[in-house]
Amino acid sequence: MDPRVARSHAAVMDAARDLLVELGPDGLTVDAVVARSGVAKSTVYRHWKNRDDLVADVFADCMPALEPAAEDLAAVDALRDMAQQMARSLADPRWQRLLPAMILLKTQSDAMAHLNEEMKVQQQDLVTEVFRRCVDEGVLDPVVLKDPERAGLLLIGPVLAVALVDGEGIDEPFVDEVVERFVRGYSPQA
Helix, strand or coil: CCHHHHHHHHHHHHHHHHHHHHHEEEEECHHHHHHHHHHHHHHHHHHHCHHHHHHHHHHHHCCCCCCCHHHHHHCCHHHHHHHHHHHHHCCHHHHHHHHHHHHHHCCCCCCHHHHHHHHHHHHHHHHHHHHHHHHCCCCCHHHHHCCCHHHHHHHHHHHHHHHHHHHHHHHHHHHHHHHHHHHHCCCCCC
Protein backbone atom coordinates (compact mmCIF):
# COMPACT_ATOMS: atom_id res chain seq x y z
CA MET A 1 0.00 0.00 0.00
CA ASP A 2 1.23 3.47 -0.85
CA PRO A 3 2.52 5.14 2.38
CA ARG A 4 0.26 8.17 1.85
CA VAL A 5 -2.79 5.92 1.47
CA ALA A 6 -1.77 3.98 4.58
CA ARG A 7 -1.36 7.23 6.56
CA SER A 8 -4.75 8.59 5.52
CA HIS A 9 -6.40 5.24 6.27
CA ALA A 10 -4.79 5.14 9.72
CA ALA A 11 -5.76 8.78 10.45
CA VAL A 12 -9.40 8.08 9.55
CA MET A 13 -9.45 4.88 11.64
CA ASP A 14 -7.93 6.66 14.65
CA ALA A 15 -10.40 9.54 14.40
CA ALA A 16 -13.37 7.20 13.91
CA ARG A 17 -12.33 5.00 16.84
CA ASP A 18 -11.91 8.03 19.12
CA LEU A 19 -15.27 9.47 18.07
CA LEU A 20 -17.01 6.15 18.61
CA VAL A 21 -15.54 5.78 22.10
CA GLU A 22 -16.13 9.42 23.05
CA LEU A 23 -19.54 10.05 21.50
CA GLY A 24 -21.02 6.67 20.68
CA PRO A 25 -22.38 5.56 17.31
CA ASP A 26 -24.41 8.71 16.71
CA GLY A 27 -21.30 10.86 17.09
CA LEU A 28 -19.42 8.99 14.41
CA THR A 29 -20.35 10.79 11.24
CA VAL A 30 -18.23 11.12 8.13
CA ASP A 31 -18.14 14.89 8.64
CA ALA A 32 -16.91 14.46 12.23
CA VAL A 33 -14.24 12.00 11.05
CA VAL A 34 -13.12 14.41 8.34
CA ALA A 35 -12.91 17.26 10.87
CA ARG A 36 -11.00 15.17 13.41
CA SER A 37 -8.64 13.39 11.00
CA GLY A 38 -7.90 16.19 8.56
CA VAL A 39 -8.47 13.75 5.69
CA ALA A 40 -10.65 14.88 2.78
CA LYS A 41 -14.18 13.50 2.58
CA SER A 42 -13.46 12.15 -0.91
CA THR A 43 -10.56 10.15 0.53
CA VAL A 44 -12.80 8.69 3.24
CA TYR A 45 -15.27 7.58 0.58
CA ARG A 46 -12.43 6.06 -1.45
CA HIS A 47 -11.66 3.74 1.49
CA TRP A 48 -15.23 3.11 2.68
CA LYS A 49 -18.46 2.96 0.72
CA ASN A 50 -20.48 4.57 3.53
CA ARG A 51 -20.52 5.37 7.25
CA ASP A 52 -21.75 1.90 8.19
CA ASP A 53 -18.77 0.28 6.49
CA LEU A 54 -16.42 2.63 8.35
CA VAL A 55 -18.12 1.82 11.68
CA ALA A 56 -17.86 -1.91 10.97
CA ASP A 57 -14.18 -1.51 10.09
CA VAL A 58 -13.53 0.30 13.39
CA PHE A 59 -15.25 -2.48 15.32
CA ALA A 60 -13.36 -5.15 13.38
CA ASP A 61 -10.11 -3.39 14.26
CA CYS A 62 -10.99 -3.12 17.97
CA MET A 63 -12.67 -6.48 18.37
CA PRO A 64 -10.82 -8.79 20.73
CA ALA A 65 -9.52 -11.96 19.13
CA LEU A 66 -9.46 -15.06 21.29
CA GLU A 67 -6.53 -17.39 20.90
CA PRO A 68 -6.87 -21.18 21.17
CA ALA A 69 -5.44 -22.59 24.39
CA ALA A 70 -2.13 -24.39 24.16
CA GLU A 71 -2.50 -28.08 23.36
CA ASP A 72 -0.41 -29.09 26.37
CA LEU A 73 -2.80 -27.45 28.85
CA ALA A 74 -5.13 -29.67 30.82
CA ALA A 75 -8.74 -29.22 29.70
CA VAL A 76 -9.83 -27.31 32.81
CA ASP A 77 -6.83 -25.00 32.39
CA ALA A 78 -7.81 -24.45 28.75
CA LEU A 79 -11.32 -23.57 29.95
CA ARG A 80 -9.86 -21.15 32.51
CA ASP A 81 -7.56 -19.64 29.86
CA MET A 82 -10.48 -19.06 27.50
CA ALA A 83 -12.56 -17.44 30.25
CA GLN A 84 -9.61 -15.26 31.30
CA GLN A 85 -9.11 -14.10 27.69
CA MET A 86 -12.78 -13.15 27.45
CA ALA A 87 -12.57 -11.37 30.80
CA ARG A 88 -9.49 -9.39 29.74
CA SER A 89 -11.28 -8.37 26.55
CA LEU A 90 -14.39 -7.33 28.44
CA ALA A 91 -12.32 -5.45 31.04
CA ASP A 92 -10.64 -3.33 28.35
CA PRO A 93 -12.14 0.15 28.86
CA ARG A 94 -12.22 0.84 25.13
CA TRP A 95 -14.09 -2.39 24.37
CA GLN A 96 -16.46 -1.76 27.30
CA ARG A 97 -17.43 1.52 25.64
CA LEU A 98 -17.81 -0.10 22.21
CA LEU A 99 -19.69 -3.28 23.17
CA PRO A 100 -23.05 -1.58 23.94
CA ALA A 101 -22.78 0.29 20.63
CA MET A 102 -22.13 -2.97 18.80
CA ILE A 103 -25.18 -4.56 20.41
CA LEU A 104 -27.29 -1.63 19.25
CA LEU A 105 -25.79 -1.32 15.78
CA LYS A 106 -26.04 -4.99 14.83
CA THR A 107 -29.80 -4.50 14.52
CA GLN A 108 -29.41 -1.36 12.40
CA SER A 109 -26.59 -2.18 10.00
CA ASP A 110 -26.00 -5.16 7.74
CA ALA A 111 -22.24 -4.62 7.99
CA MET A 112 -22.41 -4.70 11.81
CA ALA A 113 -24.73 -7.71 11.81
CA HIS A 114 -22.24 -9.54 9.59
CA LEU A 115 -19.31 -8.55 11.80
CA ASN A 116 -21.18 -9.61 14.93
CA GLU A 117 -21.95 -12.98 13.34
CA GLU A 118 -18.28 -13.47 12.38
CA MET A 119 -17.21 -12.72 15.96
CA LYS A 120 -19.87 -15.04 17.34
CA VAL A 121 -18.82 -17.92 15.06
CA GLN A 122 -15.12 -17.46 15.87
CA GLN A 123 -15.83 -17.44 19.60
CA GLN A 124 -18.29 -20.33 19.40
CA ASP A 125 -15.79 -22.50 17.54
CA LEU A 126 -13.23 -21.87 20.29
CA VAL A 127 -15.77 -22.54 23.07
CA THR A 128 -16.91 -25.77 21.43
CA GLU A 129 -13.33 -27.00 21.04
CA VAL A 130 -12.53 -26.30 24.70
CA PHE A 131 -15.76 -27.98 25.82
CA ARG A 132 -14.89 -30.99 23.66
CA ARG A 133 -11.48 -31.23 25.38
CA CYS A 134 -13.19 -31.00 28.77
CA VAL A 135 -15.64 -33.76 27.86
CA ASP A 136 -12.83 -35.96 26.49
CA GLU A 137 -10.90 -35.57 29.78
CA GLY A 138 -14.01 -36.26 31.87
CA VAL A 139 -14.15 -32.74 33.33
CA LEU A 140 -17.54 -31.82 31.85
CA ASP A 141 -20.66 -33.81 31.10
CA PRO A 142 -21.20 -34.39 27.35
CA VAL A 143 -24.48 -32.44 27.64
CA VAL A 144 -22.44 -29.23 27.12
CA LEU A 145 -21.84 -30.34 23.53
CA LYS A 146 -25.56 -30.66 22.80
CA ASP A 147 -25.90 -26.88 22.99
CA PRO A 148 -22.42 -25.37 23.39
CA GLU A 149 -23.71 -21.87 22.66
CA ARG A 150 -26.06 -22.00 25.64
CA ALA A 151 -23.41 -23.56 27.89
CA GLY A 152 -20.93 -20.90 26.76
CA LEU A 153 -23.40 -18.17 27.69
CA LEU A 154 -23.79 -19.74 31.13
CA LEU A 155 -20.00 -19.65 31.53
CA ILE A 156 -19.41 -16.12 30.25
CA GLY A 157 -22.68 -14.53 31.38
CA PRO A 158 -21.45 -13.57 34.87
CA VAL A 159 -18.25 -12.10 33.42
CA LEU A 160 -20.23 -10.10 30.85
CA ALA A 161 -22.63 -8.85 33.52
CA VAL A 162 -19.76 -7.57 35.67
CA ALA A 163 -18.13 -5.98 32.61
CA LEU A 164 -21.29 -4.06 31.76
CA VAL A 165 -21.91 -2.98 35.36
CA ASP A 166 -18.38 -2.59 36.74
CA GLY A 167 -15.38 -3.52 34.62
CA GLU A 168 -13.14 -3.08 37.65
CA GLY A 169 -14.68 -6.18 39.25
CA ILE A 170 -13.37 -8.55 36.59
CA ASP A 171 -10.24 -9.96 38.13
CA GLU A 172 -8.57 -13.33 37.93
CA PRO A 173 -10.03 -14.68 41.21
CA PHE A 174 -13.55 -13.77 40.06
CA VAL A 175 -13.10 -15.52 36.71
CA ASP A 176 -11.56 -18.55 38.44
CA GLU A 177 -14.60 -18.76 40.72
CA VAL A 178 -16.95 -18.55 37.72
CA VAL A 179 -15.03 -21.38 35.99
CA GLU A 180 -15.01 -23.52 39.16
CA ARG A 181 -18.77 -23.10 39.62
CA PHE A 182 -19.37 -23.84 35.92
CA VAL A 183 -17.27 -27.02 36.10
CA ARG A 184 -19.11 -28.14 39.26
CA GLY A 185 -22.46 -27.46 37.62
CA TYR A 186 -21.57 -29.44 34.49
CA SER A 187 -19.54 -32.12 36.22
CA PRO A 188 -20.26 -35.63 34.94
CA GLN A 189 -21.12 -36.58 38.53
CA ALA A 190 -23.56 -33.68 39.09
